[in-house]
Amino acid sequence: MAQTVKPPYLASISDWLTQSNLLLRAYPTTTRITSKYTIAPPVSKKRKRTAETTSDDPASTAPQATLTIKTYDPNSGVCLKYRTDQAAEVNRLIRCLGVLGMGMAGQEVDVETALEAPQAAVAPAIEEKAPEEGGKKKKKKKGGR
Amino acid sequence: MAEQERLSNDEFLDRLSELLKSASTKSKASIYLTQKRLSGISDDDTKSDLRSDSLLDYADISPPTHLPVLIRATNGKSKKDRKDKIKIATVVQPDELESFFGKYAELCRTGMSGLKKRDRSKGKKKKKVKA
Numbered sequence: 001m002a003q004t005v006k007p008p009y010l011a012s013i014s015d016w017l018t019q020s021n022l023l024l025r026a027y028p029t030t031t032r033i034t035s036k037y038t039i040a041p042p043v044s045k046k047r048k049r050t051a052e053t054t055s056d057d058p059a060s061t062a063p064q065a066t067l068t069i070k071t072y073d074p075n076s077g078v079c080l081k082y083r084t085d086q087a088a089e090v091n092r093l094i095r096c097l098g099v100l101g102m103g104m105a106g107q108e109v110d111v112e113t114a115l116e117a118p119q120a121a122v123a124p125a126i127e128e129k130a131p132e133e134g135g136k137k138k139k140k141k142k143g144g145r
Numbered sequence: 146m147a148e149q150e151r152l153s154n155d156e157f158l159d160r161l162s163e164l165l166k167s168a169s170t171k172s173k174a175s176i177y178l179t180q181k182r183l184s185g186i187s188d189d190d191t192k193s194d195l196r197s198d199s200l201l202d203y204a205d206i207s208p209p210t211h212l213p214v215l216i217r218a219t220n221g222k223s224k225k226d227r228k229d230k231i232k233i234a235t236v237v238q239p240d241e242l243e244s245f246f247g248k249y250a251e252l253c254r255t256g257m258s259g260l261k262k263r264d265r266s267k268g269k270k271k272k273k274v275k276a
Contacts, residue, residue, distance in 0.1 A: 029205050032181035036221075037165070039174045039259050063172045065259025087260035094253050097180065098246030104182040105239040106208040 157235035165256030211239035
């Protein structure tokens with residue numbers, strides 16, 4: 001048997017979530033989930049070879065940030081990873097962490113619903129920096145009489 | 146190794162917010178967030194049991210009571226930069242998990258500002274197809 005090391009990166013969040021959940025159920029005490037948020041200098045462009053050249057985004061001069069989530073169990077040696085550089089995916093990922101966290105706690109969880117849950121449910125919770133401009137302070141009242 | 150001091154959940158989130166903020170001002174930084182079950186078994190016990198199946202009993206897989214979850218955060222400074230290392234930890238009780246992760250998600254979204262924003266013009270094409 002040829003020893004091939006399978007890259008632990010999974011293709012989608014839902015794959016990662018499903019696999020991680022299985023691992024967590026098998027080894028609930030030793031499995032841990034690590035999220036790494038990395039800001040790297042913009043020099044290395046190797047990773048982005050896709051048709052990104054068409055859009056002249058200002059991000060090419062800004063540092064490249066990535067978020068990697070890893071589920072690892074030292075007992076079995078299983079390692080599952082997912083990597084993204086999209087801000088829009090943070091929300092989903094953290095919700096996965098929440099669901100898996102409940103699984104860690106020993107609660108019954110249904111991971112399939114975690115990704116289907118409406119994104120908007122969390123959105124209104126953003127704390128907006130209240131613009132204290134002073135002067136104009138008009139607020140639209142919905143259905144105000 | 147001495148047991149690390151554990152912050153309250155709110156204090157942890159405040160400190161994590163600072164940690165993310167300080168990272169975003171740098172051109173090169175990493176923040177590590179880890180979560181695992183707090184089972185009362187210390188890491189040393191876990192290591193010595195690695196090759197036995199004692200961790201695989203059913204009480205472990207389906208615990209009689211819900212267990213708290215340990216959350217750690219660090220800026221990953223080690224070796225020669227160890228003096229700059231920031232390491233914080235908190236324990237989230239099972240019934241507080243949902244509210245904690247709500248705040249946590251919000252904080253991460255604002256704190257991880259270096260990631261790419263969604264391209265709105267392209268994004269509209271990607272509508273979910275209902276099967």
